[in-house]
Every structure is written in structure tokens, then in C-alpha cells.
Amino acid sequence: MPLLPFKKEIAARLSALTGMTAEEAETTLEIPPDSALGEYAFPCFHLARRLKKPPQAIAAELAGQFAGLTSAYLERVEQAGPYLNFFVRPAYLFQELLPQILREGPSYGTLDEGAGRTVLVDYSAPNIAKPFSVGHLRSTVIGNALCRLYRACGYKVVGINHLGDWGTQFGKLIVAYRRFGEPALLADDPVHYLYRLYVRFHQEAEKAPELEDEARQWFRRLETGDREARELWQHFRDLSLENFQRLYRCLGISFDSYMGESDYNDQLEATIELARQRGLVKESEGALVADLEGHGLPSCLLRKKDGAALYITRDLAAAIYRHKTYAFHRMLYVVGAEQTLHFQQLFKLLELLGFDWAANCVHVPFGLIHFKDGRMSTRQGKVIFLEEVLERAVELAREIIEEKNPSLEEKDAVARAVGLGAVIFGDLINDRIKDVEFDWEKVLDFAGETAPYIQYSHARICSILRRAAAAKELPDPQPAALLPEAEEKTLIIALGRFSEEINRAVRDNRPSYVARYLLELARSFNRFYHNCPVLTAAEELRKGRLMLVAAVRIVLQNGLALLGIEAPQEM
Numbered sequence: 302m303p304l305l306p307f308k309k310e311i312a313a314r315l316s317a318l319t320g321m322t323a324e325e326a327e328t329t330l331e332i333p334p335d336s337a338l339g340e341y342a343f344p345c346f347h348l349a350r351r352l353k354k355p356p357q358a359i360a361a362e363l364a365g366q367f368a369g370l371t372s373a374y375l376e377r378v379e380q381a382g383p384y385l386n387f388f389v390r391p392a393y394l395f396q397e398l399l400p401q402i403l404r405e406g407p408s409y410g411t412l413d414e415g416a417g418r419t420v421l422v423d424y425s426a427p428n429i430a431k432p433f434s435v436g437h438l439r440s441t442v443i444g445n446a447l448c449r450l451y452r453a454c455g456y457k458v459v460g461i462n463h464l465g466d467w468g469t470q471f472g473k474l475i476v477a478y479r480r481f482g483e484p485a486l487l488a489d490d491p492v493h494y495l496y497r498l499y500v501r502f503h504q505e506a507e508k509a510p511e512l513e514d515e516a517r518q519w520f521r522r523l524e525t526g527d528r529e530a531r532e533l534w535q536h537f538r539d540l541s542l543e544n545f546q547r548l549y550r551c552l553g554i555s556f557d558s559y560m561g562e563s564d565y566n567d568q569l570e571a572t573i574e575l576a577r578q579r580g581l582v583k584e585s586e587g588a589l590v591a592d593l594e595g596h597g598l599p600s601c602l603l604r605k606k607d608g609a610a611l612y613i614t615r616d617l618a619a620a621i622y623r624h625k626t627y628a629f630h631r632m633l634y635v636v637g638a639e640q641t642l643h644f645q646q647l648f649k650l651l652e653l654l655g656f657d658w659a660a661n662c663v664h665v666p667f668g669l670i671h672f673k674d675g676r677m678s679t680r681q682g683k684v685i686f687l688e689e690v691l692e693r694a695v696e697l698a699r700e701i702i703e704e705k706n707p708s709l710e711e712k713d714a715v716a717r718a719v720g721l722g723a724v725i726f727g728d729l730i731n732d733r734i735k736d737v738e739f740d741w742e743k744v745l746d747f748a749g750e751t752a753p754y755i756q757y758s759h760a761r762i763c764s765i766l767r768r769a770a771a772a773k774e775l776p777d778p779q780p781a782a783l784l785p786e787a788e789e790k791t792l793i794i795a796l797g798r799f800s801e802e803i804n805r806a807v808r809d810n811r812p813s814y815v816a817r818y819l820l821e822l823a824r825s826f827n828r829f830y831h832n833c834p835v836l837t838a839a840e841e842l843r844k845g846r847l848m849l850v851a852a853v854r855i856v857l858q859n860g861l862a863l864l865g866i867e868a869p870q871e872m
């Protein structure tokens with residue numbers, strides 16, 4: 302078992318001694334900055350305030366109560382000023398944990414705390430017939446990682462792509478297509494072409510404002526089920542979706558549901574009616590407004606005076622439908638921070654409608670990406686085509702590989718894994734709420750805080766293991782010798798913290814914890830490898846070290862997979 306049970310054991314004992322709950326004790330435990338201070342530290346400041354005693358005195362008292370106490374995990378407890386430091390048994394690390402990692406392999410790190418619970422993740426959600434923005438790229442990458450992290454914690458996860466496939470822009474697009482559209486160009490490259498039509502519409506409408514009216518009429522026709530409008534819309538939707546799906550396949554992402562905004566059209570009336578019954582709706586010049594003034598939020602429109610419903614009306618209907626369908630334990634909306642107000646209003650409305658599960662809906666916001674490379678950021682303003690970003694990443698990775706390892710087989714597959722990995726990790730390593738400056742050189746730096754650095758460490762281990770296998774030496778999951786070096790202990794402890802990091806990432810919906818962790822692990826591995834020979838060490842040591850590097854390989858691979866990144870065997 303990893304270190305989590307050790308932590309839980311400490312928490313249970315602390316709880317028995319102090320009267321705190323085990324949970325409280327567990328969240329109070331810290332990871333000391335230096336391993337000479339043990340694997341976990343318990344700061345006594347909190348208790349000091351409660352008991353009105355100096356924290357040092359409490360630590361001393363507790364240390365006395367722990368004295369002589371050991372267990373399968375616990376070696377000893379020491380007081381250090383106001384802290385209590387807990388040390389894990391090396392025998393546990395090398396003789397139980399290490400073989401366990403090798404035995405569990407691909408499932409090492411997973412937990413079952415979410416068993417029996419469903420989590421919905423609403424992510425990606427590009428808008429059809431509008432360009433796929435960088436925001437959608439972030440949502441896609443973060444959302445995918447969250448899906449995988451929740452799954453690793455035992456939850457049933459439903460990934461939903463709430464496609465933006467409804468709205469007045471379709472009226473504009475229909476007008477533009479009927480006037481200037483060419484079916485062959487559309488079929489050839491739908492997303493770019495639809496975007497060009499959209500831009501063209503705005504250019505033309507500047508000269509001829511009546512186009513705007515025409516667009517409104519066409520949207521109206523679409524809403525009332527006009528056959529021509531409907532067919533065009535369906536055609537645009539199908540083509541765009543095909544294109545998005547190609548991208549998702551390339552990123553290794555699949556959704557459990559593609560129910561988009563248009564799929565709720567038949568539920569909007571009932572939703573508005575519900576709000577009306579609850580007295581939430583007032584009429585204002587023919588429009589329907591949900592009144593949120595008394596709740597510290599601006600009111601919002603549910604229906605315009607021309608009868609059209611809004612984004613939030615569709616989100617309300619979708620949330621209600623989803624709760625009926627999935628009875629979720631939690632629902633995440635992975636959407637940019639610019640929509641914070643929208644989600645505050647949405648959750649407040651759900652609460653006012655009497656749904657107590659509104660409290661389980663969470664907006665997971667993120668900041669913007671700025672692309673440092675002018676070529677990517679300036680083409681037509683802020684628009685960026687995800688496809689081009691990904692293609693460029695793979696191309697750049699290929700150039701680097703060509704230079705570093707010209708004789709590598711399967712260069713294309715490796716370039717793909719490295720290029721895509723670089724983009725994904727370049728996003729996930731950041732605290733999601735901050736803006737990201739995306740710099741190609743930085744994300745592809747093989748020695749930097751990057752996916753290629755981690756992937757390279759993984760490939761290095763694969764090469765050690767290949768050489769060992771050639772000498773008929775395979776790491777075998779038997780209790781290993783206690784490895785003597787500090788670098789070895791650091792590594793095995795890091796391996797033991799894997800599930801704790803997954804847990805934390807899920808608790809805060811922050812995949813960056815796992816990204817950081819993997820980076821640290823790869824660094825620790827490289828320090829170890831620099832100082833401790835593996836294949837040339839004496840037999841007992843060699844066996845233990847081979848197991849250790851094999852275990853590092855497993856965690857690097859599992860961890861990268863959780864972030865949606867592949868780990869090639871060679872680079």
C-alpha cells in the first residue's frame with residue numbers, strides 16, 4: 302500500500318489522543334520541507350489555541366504518548382519544536398510498497414473512494430460555426446485530465462460535450478452561405494470555411510445592415526422548424542462535429558455524451574414554467590427576466606421579447622435533465638473564468654428552483670492563454686485554430702527528434718506523443734486560474750518543466766530495463782534489499798505519494814498537482830540515476846535498483862496517462 306494508509310493511521314492515532322476528528326487531523330498533517338524531518342509533520346498551533354498551551358508543550362506531550370509506539374508503517378515519532386514528525390519504516394518502503402507497485406503496474410495509484418458515485422464533467426463545448434478558441438483548448442485539456450483523475454479515484458465519470466450548436470449566429474451563417482457559399486469549399490475544410498463565411502457576413506453587414514435583419518429572420522425560421530433552415534443547420538453541425546471529433550481522436554479524448562444546446566429546445570418551455578411557478582420570473586417589455594436582485598446577483602433574461610431563449614435558459618434545462626438522468630454526486634463545468642457570473646446565476650437559479658443538488662454543481666474556471674509566437678496569435682485577431690496549434694507542435698517535436706536521435710524508429714508516432722504532450726502539459730502545469738503564456742521553446746524544452754522532460758526520463762528507464770532484460774535480469778516483485786542512499790529513499794517515498802496527489806487534485810479540481818508531482822518525480826529519478834549506478838552495481842543492490850527504476854517507470858507512465866499524455870518507450 303502507498304503512503305496514504307500511513308497517513309490515515311497517523312490521523313487515527315492523533316484523533317484518539319487529541320479529540321480532533323480523524324479527518325481534521327489528516328488535513329492538518331503536512332509534508333515536511335526536508336525528508337530529515339520525516340514523511341509527515343503535525344503542527345500543534347491549532348491545538349495550542351484550543352487548549353491555551355504553548356505548541357511546544359503540546360508537541361512534547363504528544364511525543365511522549367507516541368513514544369515506543371510502532372506499527373507496520375510507523376518507525377518512530379520525534380518532536381521538533383512545535384511539530385511532531387512521523388517517520389515511515391524503510392522496510393515497509395522497500396519490502397512492501399516497492400513490490401506492490403510492480404505487481405499493480407497500470408492500476409497502481411488508483412483509489413476506490415468514489416465507488417458508487419457519478420461525476421459529470423461538462424468540458425470542451427466548442428461552438429459550431431464559430432472558431433474553436435484557445436479557451437476551448439484549455440477546457441478540453443483540463444476537462445480530460447479531470448475525467449481521468451476522477452476515474453482513478455473510483456468515480457463513474459460522464460464526460461459531456463455541451464456543444465454550442467444553437468443561437469443567432471446560425472441565422473447569420475445561413476444568410477452568408479445562401480448568398481456566397483460554395484458547397485465544395487465547405488466540404489473541403491468545414492471549420493475554416495464556416496469561419497470565413499462568418500467573417501464575411503460581418504464585413505458585408507457593415508455595408509448592408511439589412512443583412513442583420515435577414516439573419517434574424519433565418520434564425521426565427523430555424524427555431525420554428527423551417528425545412529431549409531433546419532437542413533443547412535444540420536449540415537453545418539455534422540461537418541463541424543466531424544472535424545472536432547478528428548481533433549479529439551488525435552488527443553485521445555472521447556465523450557460519453559454530445560448533447561448540445563439544441564438538444565434542450567423542447568425542454569425550455571417547461572423550465573421557464575417552473576421558474577414562473579416559483580415566482581422567479583417577471584415580465585419586462587415582452588421579455589422574461591429571472592429576478593436575482595435580492596440575491597446579490599444581476600438579474601438575467603430567460604427569454605427575449607422575440608421569443609428566443611438564451612444560453613442560460615438552455616443551461617438550466619440541461620442541468621435539470623442531467624440530474625434526472627444521472628443522479629450525479631457532483632457536476633463540474635470546466636469553462637473559462639469569464640463565465641463566472643453566468644455560473645453564479647445558473648447555480649443560484651437552480652437553488653431557488655428548490656434543487657438542493659445545486660450545491661453539488663461546481664464551476665471550474667481557468668485563465669486565458671496568450672501565444673508568444675505571433676504567427677499563432679495574430680491571424681484574424683484572437684482566433685486560433687486548435688488544429689494548427691497541434692500540427693505545429695508535432696512538427697516542432699519532429700525537428701527536435703530528428704536532431705537528437707536521427708536513427709530513432711517510429712519517429713512519427715514519437716513526434717506526435719511528444720508534440721501533443723508538450724502542449725497538454727504546457728497547459729496543465731500551470732495553476733489553472735492563472736493566465737498562461739504559451740511559448741513553443743519553453744514547452745518543448747527537453748530539460749525544462751515540460752512533458753518532453755518527463756517523457757525523456759521515462760524513455761531512459763525503458764532503455765535501462767531493455768538492457769537489463771537483454772542480460773536476463775528482470776525486476777521481480779520480491780521484497781528488495783533496503784537501499785542505502787538518500788536519493789533512493791526520496792524516490793520510493795515520492796512513488797508512495799502518487800495516490801495522495803491524485804486525491805488532492807480531485808479535491809481541488811486541479812490537475813496541476815499531478816503535473817508538478819510528475820516533474821518532481823522525474824527530477825528525483827535523474828538525480829538518483831546520476832549518483833547511483835544501476836546495471837553496474839553489485840548484485841543485491843542491482844536487483845533493488847532495477848525494481849526501483851521499474852517502479853518509477855510505472856508511475857511516470859500512469860501519471861502521464863492521467864493527464865492525457867503518452868509515454869513512448871524510446872525518444
Ligand code: ARG
Nearest residue numbers: 423426427428463465616636
Ligand atoms: N459553448 C460555450 C462557449 O464556448 C461553453 C459551454 C460550456 N458549458 C455549459 N454548460 N455552459 O462559451
